[in-house]
Amino acid sequence: MRKDKTMKLPLILALAGLASAALSAQTLHLSYTNDQDDPLVRPYMRRAKAAFASLGLDLEVRAYPSERALRQANDGSLDGDIARFAGVISSKDYPNLVMVPEPLYIARVTAYSRTGIVIASVEDIVKNGYKVITLRGSKWIEAKIEPRLPADHYLPAIDVETATRLFEAGNADLLIVINTMMPLILARPEYADIKPAGVLHSAPLYTYLNKKWADIVPRLAEAYKKAKAAEAKN
Numbered sequence: 001m002r003k004d005k006t007m008k009l010p011l012i013l014a015l016a017g018l019a020s021a022a023l024s025a026q027t028l029h030l031s032y033t034n035d036q037d038d039p040l041v042r043p044y045m046r047r048a049k050a051a052f053a054s055l056g057l058d059l060e061v062r063a064y065p066s067e068r069a070l071r072q073a074n075d076g077s078l079d080g081d082i083a084r085f086a087g088v089i090s091s092k093d094y095p096n097l098v099m100v101p102e103p104l105y106i107a108r109v110t111a112y113s114r115t116g117i118v119i120a121s122v123e124d125i126v127k128n129g130y131k132v133i134t135l136r137g138s139k140w141i142e143a144k145i146e147p148r149l150p151a152d153h154y155l156p157a158i159d160v161e162t163a164t165r166l167f168e169a170g171n172a173d174l175l176i177v178i179n180t181m182m183p184l185i186l187a188r189p190e191y192a193d194i195k196p197a198g199v200l201h202s203a204p205l206y207t208y209l210n211k212k213w214a215d216i217v218p219r220l221a222e223a224y225k226k227a228k229a230a231e232a233k234n
Contacts, residue, residue, distance in 0.1 A: 025053075025056050025058045026057055027057070027059070028213070029061075029079050030061050030081060030207070030209075031061070031062055031068075031069030031072065031073055031078050032061045032062070032082045032083065033063070033069060033135065033137075033178075034063075038180060038181065038184045039184070047224070047228065048224075048227075051220060051224050051226070054223045054226065055219055055223055057216075061082055066135050067137025070084075070089065070094055070097075073097060073209075074094040074096045076210050076212060078210070079212075079213060080097070081097070081207070081208045083104050083105070083107070083206070084139065084206060084207075085107075085140045085206075086099060086203070086206050088139035089208065097208040097211070098210075098211050098214050099206050099207070099217075100207040100220050100224065101206070101221050102206075102224040103204030103205060103224075104204075104206065106203065106205070107203070107204075109140060109176065109179075109201040110178070110179040110196055110199050111175070111176050111196070111200060112167070112182070112195065113194070114168070114194055118198060121198075121200065122145055125148075126149065130153070130172075130174050131154075131171075131172040132145065132173065132175070133155045133156075133167045133175050134154075134156055134157070134163065134175070135158075135163055135177060136156035138156075163177065168190065174197060
């Protein structure tokens with residue numbers, strides 16, 4: 001009898017190990033430039049986490065400066081980047097990133113002013129000679145705005161907190177960032193004078209995964225669609 005119990009013990013431990021592995025989902029770590037607690041962002045983070053969970057995956061989103069986020073997603077030290085505009089991430093510079101073809105949400109590149117400036121386009125910035133502060137690594141802004149401004153009229157900051165602080169100190173005429181980055185910051189009394197000056201670009205944002213996760217890209221796109229459909233019903 002003792003011998004039978006001894007033989008059964010390894011089997012019991014093995015089954016327990018399999019059960020434990022089945023219960024612990026694999027975690028993917030993706031980057032995001034925003035504060036996830038920003039009220040405009042929270043619903044989209046819930047959407048993304050629900051979509052990953054439907055594939056049996058946990059999602060952890062970490063805050064990184066924009067350019068660093070892309071580099072780490074590309075080199076595989078992160079599993080991807082949660083939300084970027086399509087068509088502005090160079091396949092030459094980031095060859096290991098694969099876009100999930102269903103957008104996560106729609107965002108707006110927005111200009112903010114402290115002095116009542118109103119603009120309708122990038123052309124308004126150029127012709128008026130405005131100085132701008134933005135985020136280093138914001139690819140749409142780097143492609144569409146930076147080449148059209150003198151070097152001393154374009155100030156890239158490491159993160160939105162730094163950019164806003166520099167802007168409030170009077171270092172530029174306009175602060176240009178994605179709108180979802182600003183609600184929590186603009187709720188602070190020290191930034192009460194910063195107001196939207198105009199929308200420069202509105203488009204969907206897509207998740208990019210490191211190519212090691214390429215096999216889940218089609219399923220994640222479908223999961224995003226289902227998550228949106230579930231939200232619409234509610």
